Amino acid sequence: MRPIGVIRSPFTEKDKTPIQASRSQAVGLVEIYLEFADGLKDIEALSHIYLLYAFHKSSGYELQVKPFLDDKEHGIFAARYPYRPNPLGISIVKLLSRQENILTVEGIDILDGTPLLDIKPYVPDFDLRTEVRTGWYETRSKK
């Protein structure tokens, strides 16, 4: 596992970074390293993409955490808190434009300088679920 690029964002401090892409309107840049740029073919036809990245400022992990949105402890796998056994993050962002190996994206909730691991298309036919129960998020996830 090694970075395929780097994410540039207006956020340089953890506690000033939005906690979810869906709550952010910030614009950022995704720079894909040139050796992987051929993998971007046809991406400009997509409006939304998943970014998979490493929480590079999270060292160590906790199995039970008080997430940002609650004051009770929950298991790390029932939360989206960054201090995870494998520090993997996912954000769904809007793809505004592509210039060669640079993507401009909106709705970024990621620290500047974050190592990018993968990009995948967001496809509602695959990714939408209905009748979802979200546990402790139920009363906490509204904007």
Added chain:
Amino acid sequence: MRPIGVIRSPFTEKDKTPIQASRSQAVGLVEIYLEFADGLKDIEALSHIYLLYAFHKSSGYELQVKPFLDDKEHGIFAARYPYRPNPLGISIVKLLSRQENILTVEGIDILDGTPLLDIKPYVPDFDLRTEVRTGWYETRSKK
């Protein structure tokens, strides 16, 4: 990055494995290793979870691929094909039940024995996007 568990499924051959969780009704088991089991607290209140895992049977990668659903080449980052620079997979599955460190899930599209890297809650308030364009998937992603 090391496995936090292992995914058990009815699928032992790549070409008989469903290509998307949304197209599968298969039931599988997610075994979380005991040292991480405390991280499952409250997960049983969730109906849907993301599984993040390693495509352990994909060696090497291609930057342009003919995906399962099309006969034209697309960039790997505009496709969900497994042979990726970082072999990371994501599936959204339905959580049917939990018994200690074992989750029973429905909608599995993952090979038996796949190493599990992370579990995250699926939260529509965070993860739903509207007015999505999906490029070449537009005519290919219907069930």
